[in-house]
Amino acid sequence: MNLPVRFAQECGRLGLTEGEPLGLAVSGGPDSLALLVIAQQIIPTAIRVATVDHGLRAEAAQEAAYVAGLCADFGIPHETLHVHVPQGGNVMARARGERYAALGAWAAREQIRFVATAHHADDLAETLLMRLNRASGLRGLGAMRDRALMPGRNDVMLIRPLLSLSRADLASIVERAGLEPVDDPTNADPAYDRARIRQGLAQADWLDPMRLAASAVHLRDMADVLEFAARHEFAAQTNLSEDGRQLAYNPAGPRSVRFRVLEEIVARYATEGTPRGEDVARLLDTLESGEKATLAGVMCTPRAGVWHFTAAPPRSEG
Template sequence: MTTPVPEPKWVERFRHDLRAAAGGEPERIGVAVSGGPDSLALLLLAASAWPGAVAAATVDHQLRSESSQEAAWVARTCADLGIPHRILPVTVAAASSVQAQARAARYAALRVWAEDERLSVVLTGHHADDQAETLMMRLLRGSGVSGLAGVRARAPFARNALLCRPLLGWRRSELAAIVSSAGIRAVDDPSNLDERFDRALMRRRLAEAIWIDPPALARSAAALAEADDALDAIAGALADERLSSGDGWAVLAPQNIPRALLRRLVRRALTHISPGASPRGDQLGMLIDQLIEGKTCNVGGALCRGGEHWRFEREPPRRT
């Protein structure tokens, strides 16, 4: 079976979007394919735009009895299309944060696959509607610039591989039409409609709010991502001037630094002291308030002291 080719205008649009997301011409392309319409459309577009350069993988989370059958169906579909495919089984512990755990397990498996296959990019099928859902959920949680930047079009992923999301400017309906025109019936994951999950509930609410324009929200998220990158660059330059550190300690001179940049510099200091334990959101804001007042407090294994210079050091071991 030859690969069904989407309309030339779609393929050319996809070429442009992937080159923009990847920062140039991709070489060996990996596509994460769940079997849903979004990832299947991504696979068809990638295989048509870069024939012979595409491999696919399906992560089987083993959370539903049908998941192994769905992964096997994707494998057969890829075989019919002449696209190399691997099934990546993962184990996800049952917990209240099952979706977060599934996401972490999925990306960990895809990283290993990307390195094994020596891929230059790994693509996921996130699109404008997904980005709108993410932005709205984070707005309702009171997120700052970094959170409101939403899903990034490009991020470091594995050794020599980028994670790219070239469909952030595409609508869900456009992708479904591409799959339908190829004569492929996509997998229907019932969790996408399960309103016990925040995203499924937000999806329904956005569909009901016909005045909301998901592509416009996606463009706003992209603009916020650019602002976030700019703030990071400024914070990096400020860190060279205002932040000193050594083994187990860091000192920051906070005078006249805008709060948005203070947040990033304090996070840098805390990450140096206790990697992975840096607070965000309201917790970080409360810490900065205490440091401005000259107080001393403990956060994530770090002892933080305010004053003219803010000092961060590892919390001393407690006496037994």
């Protein structure tokens, strides 16, 4: 099928109505340029483009200007969004958060309900391998969704209409269009996990990114099944005391379901932050051995096969 037509059909499946404006996040790299080229061919008058300048590299301003020039040639409205990313720690994660916040605010200001990014199948494959290397659970291994609310907003939908295409597919689209994508050196910087995974995939010709991406989608579907089972288990096996101060849970079903229910209980009643998955796993082991424990301000006590949860008493000072 013709790629632009396929793109239009995919956007329609994700909720975009005919003639409705579509925001595009375009950095100037090969993936986002392919997104721009495809969208320009099928819905040129409905596109609005934003480029986020994180201020992390001196070249970023020139790259944003390059995208602005391309959009001017295409007759497409463009805006550069400037964000500030504090240094230290996980810079990439904070940059991603600032980027989505800026894109969401821009879309709301421009009355755009849908913003598309150029995530593709290779991204799914790389993320799967990264998460496997970190011993992530089922939810962490599952593929990103092709449609989700923009983080921090309920009025803008983030869509990913290119997830079925490979990085090579997108690169060929840009090449045929005669465009020269910008080169972000962080994409090849071995200081970042994703760059190392990407290099490893390129060197391992026996690994198929498209098949890895398909596996990530299957894992996401299984995570949805587990979530459904956990919600049913929570509704059927938990009881709140009359005074609302204690929750009782009669654990049943597979361990993965018990883990997810326990995670939900602690998350709902935690008063001291959100515990990590390994903390919940240790708590599950403790309760199943018949011992009580406290996690995130929640006191957990097993009695006669039923687990009881209540607020832990205040810690004494001094």
